Amino acid sequence: MNELITIQANTWYQRAEQKAVQYYASLQTRAMDHMYVQTLTTDFQLWKRNHVPRSWHSWLPRGSKTPDVLGYHQYIGWLNRTGKLDGYLDRSISYIYMRDLGKALDSPDTQARIEQTSADVKKYLLRYTGTKQGDPPDFMSLAGLYRWAQKESIEDAVIWLIDKLNRVSAHIPQEMDAEHAQRKLMKIIIGVVLHVMDELDDSLSADERSKRLDEAIRLGYSYGLTYPFIDDLLDSEILNTGEKEQYSRMIRTALLTGSVPESGEWDGENREFIQYVYSELREAFEYIRNSQPPETINIFFEQAYVFFQAQDLDRAKELSHPAYTNEELYLPVILKSSSSRLIVRSVIGAPGDESFERRTFYYGIYNQLADDFADMFDDMKAGAVTPYTYYLQYSKQRPDLMNPYELYWTVISYLIHDVYRSDARTRDIILNRAINGLKRSKERLGEIKYNEIINIFASGNREFNRLVQRMVQQADDVDFLDKLLRDQIITVLRTSRKEKDRFIDTIHSVRREINQQLQIPKAGEMPPVRNSLIDAANYSLQGDGKRLRPVLTWVMGVNEYGLEPAAIMPLLKSLEYMHTASLIFDDLPSQDNAPTRRGRPTLHQVHNSATAELTGLYLIQKAVEEQSSLSGFEATAVLALMRYSSQKAGEICMGQAMDLEARGQMLTLEQLNTICFYKTGIAFEACLVMPAILAQVNETEITALKKYAYHAGIAFQIKDDLLDSEGEISLLGKPVRQDVENNSSTFVTLLGHDGARRAMWEHYCRAVEALNDIPRDNAFLKHLLHYMVSRDK
Structure with missing residues (x-):
């Protein structure tokens, strides 16, 4: 950085630091004189009238009346x-x-x-x-989010956001806390949207409201991305010291010049990850910059630089260093905690407000000290320097150190009486929050550990501490929705990750088992013609197929209906034989004329069309043979399954015939949905319904399964159409833009890319809603649906 840029950086930070110096000096004086004790004692006497029950038996713990127990x-x-x-x-x-x-x-x-x-x-x-x-709240689900987007007419922004969040999740390394990073990112997005919604009024047109919410979502993501990919990344051990310095220089240069520098050379195992992070942050930075009105752009850069510099100074501290001053410990805390919230206003270009900036500047350290108290032992374990970890480490040798717990109560007193003018409602909210935080810490740490910590930090004001701890023990109705949602989001993210891992493991393990069983053996002395037909069938079966249909049947049959894996293996083989036969016919020159399938030349390319046709017919007959060999089930159930299977096979043929007849014609959406269901949805339906028939479940559940399959199948086909128009042949294993060359009507040609994506998510939502009528654990079906719409091949 040249000299002028360095001067600008110093000016920005020194200007902010001067305000922090004045604020800290005021707090320090009040804390050392214990001015907060008498004031807050009076406040608690007023506060407890509404929060401490009068009868002794109501002081007992609520026990079973907590979110952890009730759900x-x-x-x-x-x-x-x-x-x-x-x-x-x-x-x-x-x-x-x-x-x-x-x-x-x-x-x-x-x-x-x-x-x-x-x-x-x-x-x-x-x-x-x-x-x-056990199900997450509706608004924490993708279906719930998309339904809200439809209400606000911002579907494209939410689809964009879902795609972005999926990629972020996929790229967060194991060394970083993925759930924590995702939660913070979502929290920032929600915060920015809340700021924008607070600025909206009834005079806005529906189009203008949608436009502003669309921008808020993109701005929220762009700003929120800095938490996982700057703060968390620099806090982690993924980058070495040299890489961290190089990365920090890039961030500073961007904030001070308004232009993202080139990424430079990155070697080693982090190269691909850094390239993704750099690309994503560059896009985010440029979106924020281009969204700023000229009169606020410099404010944004200044506040962002102050925030980053304060974070960087804090990050550089080492717990082994015994001589940090109180100012070195607390000034960055004041600056980063206030700047992080001030930035949001500048990000959305909201008008300046001196009272807002004053309140936000003073308020920040209150939240930061509360968070640092809650994270004290995690920070200690990581060797991170916070006011609490440093006080624990050096308070006995350093009597000059400011006690962060006393400063916390000082800030509370200052906020209530100096910033919010002794407003009774404000007092109630702030004291609620303080007591709630201590209650949560006590529950998390256990009473012994909690009391040990409190005795260290509250030893100078024992009478006031006894009052506080009585409130912690006795007070009721101090819970907060954001804490409940925070815990719920973390639970949902962790549960989702575990379910996703189980989903992937199940697919891989069942796929391996199916692959071992699929090959058709040659028996004894057989005519060469028959051998060549079996070879052709096995060639098609050996391709790198996903085997989703038999895997889905296995999950429903074994996990949900309790059927024996060995007993339903003939059904799994029959499904893959029929599916492979349908692909052979689809690929023929008389139909789709596809040169590759599953990453290899199609069967008619290796042999000829006649052999391919006969192989397809042979596999269909093998499927019937396998179904007829199902044993251990009631004969009526097996016959019902075979009848159903034949009907669906015929309907799939009808779907292909409709598709062929429709080529060169402009179809309506209704016609396209019908063809899609017959070609794709029926196959998904069969995978779900056939094990249900064997298990003899009731008709209501089968109806719900059919509804799920209908919408899931169309969503799957729309994704296929999107991949055909946008995907890469190296990922798909088959030619791209084949539908255009065949002059086929697709969801993309009919609705456009954006319209097709919206239609896909509409069917996604309807499929999810159908699952609510299925009285079973549907985690696999939900993840299957998510896979369908988020896959890249």
């Missing part, structure tokens, strides 16, 4: 039944307006907005309290 849906229902939900939402939404939106609660306009938002959230929450135990 998310039941907990919301319990709050509603006991009349606690309104207060719960009021304090939760009020806190978000203070923390995330920088609002003062004594404003009539803010109070009205909080009341309306609380009412809207209540309606939304109560719609889904009956969801099956």
Whole structure:
């Protein structure tokens, strides 16, 4: 960086640091004089009237009335039944307006907005309290997110976001906490959207509202990406010291010049990952920069630089260093905690507000000190320097060190009385939050460890601490929705990752088993013609097929219906024989005229069309033979399965005939859906319904399975059409843009790329909604559906 840029960087940081110096000096004086003790003692006496029950038996722990025990849906229902939900939402939404939106609660306009938002959230929450135990809340699902997008007419932005989040998730290395990184990214996106929604008013047209929400989603992702791919990456051990320095220089240069520098040379195992991160961050940076109005662009760069520099200074500290001053410990904390929220306003180009900036600047350290207290032992284990870890390490040798716990209460007192003008509602919210944080820490650490820590940090004010701990023990109704959602998001992400791993393991293990059984053996002395037909069949079966259909049947049959794996193996083989036969016919010159399939030349290319036709017919007969060999099931069930299988095979042929007849014609969406269902959806339906027939499940469940299969099949076909128009032959294993060359109507040619994506997600949502009528664990079917719409081949 040249000299002028260096001067600018120093000016930006020194200007922010001066404000932090003044703020810290004021806090330090108040903390050392214990000015907060008497003030907060009076505040707690007023506060406890609404939060400490008067009868002794109501002080007992709620035990079974916690989210951990009841589960998310039941907990919301319990709050509603006991009349606690309104207060719960009021304090939760009020806190978000203070923390995330920088609002003062004594404003009539803010109070009205909080009341309306609380009412809207209540309606939304109560719609889904009956969801099956273990299922995530609707608004945490992709289907719920897309339904909201449809309501706001921002489907394209949400589809874009889902694709981005999928790629981020796929690229986060094992050395980083994937769930934590994803949660922070989603939290930032939600925060930016909330800021924008708070700026919207009823005078806006529907188109303008949609436009602003679309931009908010893209801006939220672009800004939020800095957390996993800058903060978390630099905090991790993935990069070595030299790489971290090179990476930090790139970030500084971008913020100080407004232009992303070239990535430079990256060697070793991190090269591919860094290239992805660089590309994604560059795109995000340029989107934010280009979205900024000229009058706020410099404010954004300045605040972003201050935030990064404060983070970098904190990151460089080492716990083994015994001589950090209080200012060195606390000034970066003040700056990074306030800058992170101030940036959001500049990112969305919201008008400046001196009172907002003042409140946000003073408020930040309150949240940061609370978070650092909660993460104290994780930080200690990682060797990270925070005010708490440093005090634990050196307080006995360094009597000059500021006690962060005392400073925390000092900040609370300062916020209530100096920043928010002794507003009663604000006092209630802030003290609720403080006691809730201590309650959560006590539950997480255990009473012995918690008391040990409190005795270290609160030893200077024992009487005040006794008061606080009585509130921790006795106070009720101090829970917050954002904490519940935070825990739920982490649970959903972890559960989803485990289910995804099981989904992949199941596919691989069952696929291996099926592949071992698929080859058709040659018996004794056979005529050469028959041998060549078997060779042709085995050639087609040996291709790198996904085997999704028999895998799906195995999962439903074995995992859901309890059928014996060996007993249904003939059914699995029959499904793959019929599917492979259909592909052989599809690929023929008289139909799709495809040169490759499953990464290899098609059968008619290796042999000839006549052999391919006969091989397809042979495989269909082998499928019937396998189904007739099913044993251990009632004969009526096997006959019903074979009848159903024959009907579906005929319908698939009809679908292919309709597809051939439609070439060169402009189809309607209804016609395309019909053809798609007959060609693809019926095969998915058969995989689900055939094991259900063997298990003799009720007709209601079979109807739900058929509905799921219908929409899943169309979603799968739309994805195929998108891949055909956009994909790479090296990934797909078959030619791309084949539909265009064959003059075929597809969802892409009919609806365009964006319209096809929207249609795919509509069918995705309908398939997910169909699963709610299936009284079984449907995790595999959900992940299968997600795989269908997110695959790259």
